[in-house]
Amino acid sequence: MTSSWVLLAVSVVGLLFALNALVPLKVGPFSVVSFFAGWLTSEMPLLHVLWQAIGLVVFFVLGAMNHWPGLVGLAIVALEWAILVILEISSQRSWAYISKGLGPLAEGLSPPKIRFSQSHIPVPKKGKDLEKLANLDYWGDAIHKHKLDIYRQKINPQSSALKPVLFYIHGGAWILGDKREQGLPMMYHMAKNGWVAVTVNYRLSPRSSWPDHIVDCKRALVWVKENIANYGGDPSTIVVSGGSAGGHLAALVGLSENDPTFQPGFETANTQVQGCVPIYGVYDFTNQDKVFAPGFVRFIEKSVFKKKLDNEPEVFQQASPYFRIHKNAPPFLVVAGRNDTLVPIREARRFQAKLKDTSESDVYYYELPLAQHAFEIFPSVRCVQSVLGIELFLNYVAQKDTQVSKPETAER
Numbered sequence: 001m002t003s004s005w006v007l008l009a010v011s012v013v014g015l016l017f018a019l020n021a022l023v024p025l026k027v028g029p030f031s032v033v034s035f036f037a038g039w040l041t042s043e044m045p046l047l048h049v050l051w052q053a054i055g056l057v058v059f060f061v062l063g064a065m066n067h068w069p070g071l072v073g074l075a076i077v078a079l080e081w082a083i084l085v086i087l088e089i090s091s092q093r094s095w096a097y098i099s100k101g102l103g104p105l106a107e108g109l110s111p112p113k114i115r116f117s118q119s120h121i122p123v124p125k126k127g128k129d130l131e132k133l134a135n136l137d138y139w140g141d142a143i144h145k146h147k148l149d150i151y152r153q154k155i156n157p158q159s160s161a162l163k164p165v166l167f168y169i170h171g172g173a174w175i176l177g178d179k180r181e182q183g184l185p186m187m188y189h190m191a192k193n194g195w196v197a198v199t200v201n202y203r204l205s206p207r208s209s210w211p212d213h214i215v216d217c218k219r220a221l222v223w224v225k226e227n228i229a230n231y232g233g234d235p236s237t238i239v240v241s242g243g244s245a246g247g248h249l250a251a252l253v254g255l256s257e258n259d260p261t262f263q264p265g266f267e268t269a270n271t272q273v274q275g276c277v278p279i280y281g282v283y284d285f286t287n288q289d290k291v292f293a294p295g296f297v298r299f300i301e302k303s304v305f306k307k308k309l310d311n312e313p314e315v316f317q318q319a320s321p322y323f324r325i326h327k328n329a330p331p332f333l334v335v336a337g338r339n340d341t342l343v344p345i346r347e348a349r350r351f352q353a354k355l356k357d358t359s360e361s362d363v364y365y366y367e368l369p370l371a372q373h374a375f376e377i378f379p380s381v382r383c384v385q386s387v388l389g390i391e392l393f394l395n396y397v398a399q400k401d402t403q404v405s406k407p408e409t410a411e412r
Contacts, residue, residue, distance in 0.1 A: 003062040004070035011073035011080065014052060017041050018083040024341045024372065028293045031341040035373050042339065042372045043091070043380035044122055045084035052077060090370040091382040098389035101366025102333075105392045114384050122378040124184035129154055130191050133231065138223035139216075144201065148220055149179055150231050151187050151197040162234035164398040166190050167224060167273070168199040169217055169253075171244030171374075174304045175205045182243060185379045186387045190394065196233035198224055202249075205304045210319060213304075214262045217249050222269045237398050239275035241390070243374065244343065247281020251321035251351075254278075254330050261318070272330075275397035277390055279335040280343050280373055283351040284323070285309075285316040291347045322351055329359040331400070333393040335386065337371025364393060 021041040025034040041048060056077065064070035099106035126132065131154045139146035152163075170182040179199040187197035202216035225235045242250035252262075254276030260267035286309065287297050300316075301308055309316050317323045332355055336348035345367060352365040366389065368375065368382060376383040 001067050001069075003059055003064040004067040004073070007059045007064040008069040008073035008076070010055070011076040014048070015076050015080045015083075018045075018048070018080045018087070021045070021087055021339075021372070022083050022370065024339050026341045026344065028295060031293070034341045038339070038341075038372050039374060040122065040378070041084075042087060042370060043375055043378050043382060044120065045087040045091075046120055047122070049081055049084055052081075087370060088381070091380060094368050094371075094382045094385045095389075097368055098366050098385055102364050102389055102392055105364065105396050106389065109392075112385055112388050114381060118379060118384055120380075122380075124188060124379050126151070126184075126188050127192065130188060138200070138220040143203075145203045146201070146216065146219075147179070148198055148200040148223070150228075150233075151191040151199075152232050153191060162229055163194055163196045163232055164237040164239070164394070165224060165228055165233040165235070166195050166197045166394065167221060167238050167240045167253075168197060169202070169240065169242030169246035169249045170199065171242060171246040172204070174210075174213055174245045174300075177204070177245070182246065182374075182377055183241070185376060185383050186241070186390060189387050190391065193391065195394065196228065196231060198228070198233070206302075206306075209306045210304050210315075211262055213245075214249055214252055214256075214319070215264060217253055218262055218269075218271045219266065221253065221271050221273070222266055225270060236274075238273045239277060239394055239397050240273045241277035241279065242281070243279040243376065244281065247278035248283065248321065250276055251278040251281055251283060251332075252319070252324065254332065255321050255324035255326065275331045275333075275394070276329075277333045277335065277393065278321075279376060280337060280340055280348065281321070281334075281351075282343055283321045283347055285320045286313060286323075288322075289346070289350060291344050291350070322354065325351075325354050325358045327358055327360045329355065329361055331361045331363070331393075331397055332359070333364045333390065335365075335390070336367045337373065337375050338367055339370050340373045342373040362396075 017037055020034055021038040024038050095111045130151055133150040135147040138148050168183040168187055170177045170179055179201045183199060191197045200220040203212040228235050240250045240253045254273055256262055257272040263269060285300060297309055307315055334348055334352040336345055338345050355363045371382055376386055
């Protein structure tokens with residue numbers, strides 16, 4: 001009888017996780033809890049079905065289904081699995097939204113065919129054909145946060161023409177995170193397909209204060225421009241990307257080229273990039289349209305800026321990519337998830353709309369149904385399809401001076 005009650009309790013918890021992934025809580029402090037509860041469930045629903053199926057076998061052997069609580073629990077599991085199947089189907093259909101957002105870049109391409117092993121094991125795999133050059137010092141002060149990693153093909157990386165560069169900035173709410181943890185599916189894929197990928201660390205709050213974060217990113221970019229040719233990369237073709245706080249920093253790098261305010265000691269250095277891919281980023285620290293709950297503003301005031309928005313609004317505005325948009329902005333691809341509980345989807349919609357109205361460069365945008373924050377950290381179906389979409393944009397940037405060549409399918 002005990003096993004029956006345990007099964008019932010476990011099934012109720014599982015159902016709550018699935019419901020949260022389907023319809024997450026986006027209210028105040030609950031949004032953070034909702035994110036962590038729904039993150040892996042949203043991206044790896046079939047893994048949940050697998051471990052629960054194994055659990056049901058164990059409960060069956062223990063006789064849990066011989067009593068009514070166990071049978072009720074079994075019915076609840078069936079309902080949860082129906083929700084998990086909905087999540088999986090939504091993930092499988094991501095390409096329709098990606099190709100629509102990419103417009104002519106994806107025109108005529110077939111939906112990608114993705115192997116199960118590519119998208120249902122939550123561990124990014126570098127593969128044997130890539131090498132990682134770790135902890136290169138981009139500042140010269142031997143500080144851990146002033147290091148970067150490079151991913152490139154192993155086979156004669158400097159024997160052919162220089163390769164375009166993907167410059168990736170990790171997220172973590174400006175207070176945590178590391179270059180080894182994020183963006184790996186995208187960087188591995190691009191490095192395997194003719195790019196050199198660079199990922200950087202930068203100083204974090206609360207130990208450091210704004211604008212240390214963006215200063216470090218720009219200093220790393222200068223290092224890349226000056227040195228990446230030695231590692232097979234083309235310094236004339238650099239696209240910056242990042243997720244969450246990294247999406248904010250990537251967008252700001254793309255929109256504040258050569259701004260001496262963010263380049264102390266290297267004011268005259270060239271920090272222009274050729275394209276930008278911010279993913280579920282924060283674009284307006286002033287919270288002008290009340291996209292974020294008041295707690296977000298209090299957090300960045302206390303932990304990141306160490307200043308009050310009401311007292312020094314110009315500092316927050318200067319740090320906001322939304323207010324940096326200009327007609328000469330580089331090409332942008334803005335990516336977001338509709339179920340994001342940490343950065344509401346309205347933030348991305350508002351940012352890309354202003355970009356399209358202002359910039360003379362191409363601006364692409366796609367948002368993915370049922371996608372949570374950080375949806376591209378694990379190599380899920382949605383992540384893999386999104387990476388293939390980002391690849392189309394990156395190759396467009398690298399080839400935009402010539403006719404864009406497109407494969408007949410997006411399959412990899």
